Amino acid sequence: MLIRPEGDDFRIIGIQLGRIALVTALAGTIPLVWAIVGREWVPATAFLLMVGVLALLGAASRFIEVQHHQLEWSHGMVVVALTWLLVPAVGAIPLALSGHYGSVFDAYFDAMSGLSTTGLVLIQDLDHLAPSLNFWRHLLHFLGGQGIIIAALTLFTGSGGTTLYYGEAREERILPNVRSTARFIWKVAAYHFVIGVMALASVAFFLLGFGAWRSLFHAVTIFFAAFDTGGFSPMSTSIGYYHSAVFEAMAAVLMVAGAMSFGLHFALWRGPRRSAFKNLETRTILGTVAFTMFLTMLGLAAGGIYSNAAGIGRQGFFQLVSAHTGTGFATIAPGELALWGGLAFGGMTMAMALGGMASSTAGGVKSLRIGLTIRNLVNQIRQGLLPERAIQSTTYFQNGVRRFTPELGQAVMTVSLLFVALFLLGTGVALGYGYDLQEALFESVSAGASVGLSVGVTEPTMPFMLKLTYVVQMWLGRLEFIAVFSLVGFLVAWVRGR
Amino acid sequence: MKRLLLAVVAVLLGLAVPAVAQSATPAEDLITSGAGFDGNVVTVSGELVGDFGVRSDGTVWGQLNDDSYADRPLRESGAHDQGNTGIGVRFGSELGFELDEPGGYRLRGPIVTATGIWHYHDPDRGGESYLEVTGFEVVEPARALEDPAFWPLWIVGMGLLLAAYYLYWRKNQQRVPGS
Numbered sequence: 127m128l129i130r131p132e133g134d135d136f137r138i139i140g141i142q143l144g145r146i147a148l149v150t151a152l153a154g155t156i157p158l159v160w161a162i163v164g165r166e167w168v169p170a171t172a173f174l175l176m177v178g179v180l181a182l183l184g185a186a187s188r189f190i191e192v193q194h195h196q197l198e199w200s201h202g203m204v205v206v207a208l209t210w211l212l213v214p215a216v217g218a219i220p221l222a223l224s225g226h227y228g229s230v231f232d233a234y235f236d237a238m239s240g241l242s243t244t245g246l247v248l249i250q251d252l253d254h255l256a257p258s259l260n261f262w263r264h265l266l267h268f269l270g271g272q273g274i275i276i277a278a279l280t281l282f283t284g285s286g287g288t289t290l291y292y293g294e295a296r297e298e299r300i301l302p303n304v305r306s307t308a309r310f311i312w313k314v315a316a317y318h319f320v321i322g323v324m325a326l327a328s329v330a331f332f333l334l335g336f337g338a339w340r341s342l343f344h345a346v347t348i349f350f351a352a353f354d355t356g357g358f359s360p361m362s363t364s365i366g367y368y369h370s371a372v373f374e375a376m377a378a379v380l381m382v383a384g385a386m387s388f389g390l391h392f393a394l395w396r397g398p399r400r401s402a403f404k405n406l407e408t409r410t411i412l413g414t415v416a417f418t419m420f421l422t423m424l425g426l427a428a429g430g431i432y433s434n435a436a437g438i439g440r441q442g443f444f445q446l447v448s449a450h451t452g453t454g455f456a457t458i459a460p461g462e463l464a465l466w467g468g469l470a471f472g473g474m475t476m477a478m479a480l481g482g483m484a485s486s487t488a489g490g491v492k493s494l495r496i497g498l499t500i501r502n503l504v505n506q507i508r509q510g511l512l513p514e515r516a517i518q519s520t521t522y523f524q525n526g527v528r529r530f531t532p533e534l535g536q537a538v539m540t541v542s543l544l545f546v547a548l549f550l551l552g553t554g555v556a557l558g559y560g561y562d563l564q565e566a567l568f569e570s571v572s573a574g575a576s577v578g579l580s581v582g583v584t585e586p587t588m589p590f591m592l593k594l595t596y597v598v599q600m601w602l603g604r605l606e607f608i609a610v611f612s613l614v615g616f617l618v619a620w621v622r623g624r
Numbered sequence: 625m626k627r628l629l630l631a632v633v634a635v636l637l638g639l640a641v642p643a644v645a646q647s648a649t650p651a652e653d654l655i656t657s658g659a660g661f662d663g664n665v666v667t668v669s670g671e672l673v674g675d676f677g678v679r680s681d682g683t684v685w686g687q688l689n690d691d692s693y694a695d696r697p698l699r700e701s702g703a704h705d706q707g708n709t710g711i712g713v714r715f716g717s718e719l720g721f722e723l724d725e726p727g728g729y730r731l732r733g734p735i736v737t738a739t740g741i742w743h744y745h746d747p748d749r750g751g752e753s754y755l756e757v758t759g760f761e762v763v764e765p766a767r768a769l770e771d772p773a774f775w776p777l778w779i780v781g782m783g784l785l786l787a788a789y790y791l792y793w794r795k796n797q798q799r800v801p802g803s
Contacts, residue, residue: 167773178784185791335678362708437751
């Protein structure tokens with residue numbers, strides 16, 4: 127029997143959403159100040175409006191009174207799912223008012239793409255966009271990648287943090303409580319920010335010959351997009367704009383750092399470092415990167431797209447790292463990427479679908495699940511070869527020895543299959559609109575796995591239903607289903623419950 | 625030696641320009657079927673945008689956009705079209721002296737006709753594709769883009785912020801005992 131949610135359930139959710147609105151308003155003041163200082167009046171007006179809406183929502187939520195303050199699991203899940211729908215809606219205000227979008231929904235698409243760290247874009251005439259707006263697009267990556275929920279947990283104390291934390295598709299708690307884990311995540315980001323921005327800005331200034339201010343601007347935006355595996359870029363030609371192998375290498379290092387789980391960051395930070403490389407997840411991702419890299423390089427060599435090893439190596443390596451980490455940076459145009467057929471296409475699509483590590487900013491099925499699925503398969507084969515009454519006990523190493531239970535195997539398989547279904551959904555819709563299978567599959571995997579690489583399907587003139595499908599894919603893929611399903615369940619209970 | 629060679633090529637191309645300048649190659653063609661133009665002298669018209677990256681070897685890198693926004697950016701009520709279509713251009717720093725700043729938020733960059741050699745997946749540059757420019761013809765200089773403030777929206781935004789502040793103040797007053 128479904129139990130209809132009571133008034134207090136809605137009020138608890140409202141309070142949490144209000145807190146998140148305040149955090150987002152606080153983040154929105156940065157581009158607002160930027161726009162005012164830079165005398166970019168059109169964006170400044172739009173940012174003021176956005177911050178005003180968010181601050182008002184946050185302030186109004188403080189008047190909500192509840193009898194029971196306990197934030198339950200279902201509340202947390204609903205809050206997370208709604209956060210990832212509503213923040214892009216308000217965050218799209220400055221984008222929509224910029225005049226760089228064909229419709230309000232296109233602006234929402236880009237805001238969702240930013241927050242979910244996907245990187246697919248519908249923006250038009252990006253190369254004339256105001257720097258403050260460009261910064262906001264990239265800040266959305268940072269908010270989404272580090273987690274707005276994490277920010278709220280860091281700023282506000284209160285019960286129920288655990289459910290919010292897990293709702294945002296984070297599976298491991300590094301430190302004993304969620305708040306200290308959230309602080310550790312921010313600390314990692316802050317260190318990377320300082321080092322990453324300094325390194326990128328130095329290369330831009332000394333090597334690429336940009337002006338000082340522009341070097342810093344490019345460094346900050348590219349850092350956000352790389353470390354949060356987002357994929358937006360300040361210029362329309364993505365990383366190809368910089369024409370520099372050194373710059374690409376730095377971006378690749380940041381992409382890899384972003385795709386690493388915060389557990390691995392913790393191990394590298396505080397040791398023991400060796401155990402980090404014993405982890406099933408680390409070994410799996412090293413294996414899948416090597417395999418997909420081999421496929422892609424082989425495909426490029428066989429296709430004769432590049433005439434020498436340097437071309438295959440540089441272009442193949444960068445695009446593949448971008449795909450596997452779920453970033454979406456490119457050094458080649460979508461129209462050119464569409465020409466990567468055969469094995470290169472297979473390698474890239476597979477890399478996008480597999481994704482990065484669990485509890486990272488990357489999307490996709492994720493390497494821990496891949497590792498456990500392979501382990502499950504091996505177990506099944508072994509069991510088949512053993513005598514009928516033999517029982518095998520299986521363990522795996524992931525921050526310590528853990529037991530592989532049938533329930534774990536089932537959970538892993540379920541989420542993996544849901545990802546496959548998600549990829550097929552987008553592919554089916556695109557096929558229905560007449561796109562060919564290769565481009566439909568590539569773009570769908572890119573949207574569902576929060577990657578952002580494009581072969582040219584994602585453009586302002588694509589059908590509305592396809593845009594909507596990609597938005598849903600980005601939302602579901604980023605939250606890894608559970609929070610969204612909880613929201614659906616909550617709504618059904620509200621309508622049909624007793 | 626390299627500079628001398630470039631100068632000779634520039635002179636030869638200068639002679640060839642009148643013949644080819646009339647048929648500019650769309651940047652889109654260079655992107656989607658660039659192999660067919662590899663090593664050929666091509667002419668591309670468009671707006672220089674972004675940054676001029678002045679390298680230590682005396683070359684400058686830039687981006688040449690050949691799209692509808694080059695004629696009229698969206699900020700000048702240009703028509704909504706696709707995303708930008710641009711190619712990388714490399715030229716000797718001596719060619720850049722006559723160029724205005726590249727386009728961006730405050731500027732519609734200079735519209736130029738660039739003639740040079742198209743390098744498709746250049747093996748010497750790790751597979752990059754770009755136009756090695758040997759001559760620019762400035763068709764239209766850069767022009768400033770206006771940024772008018774829209775005061776009614778400012779007032780709405782300020783009103784929302786004030787309302788939010790009032791609610792905070794009111795809630796805090798409620799919390800103070802005896803108030």
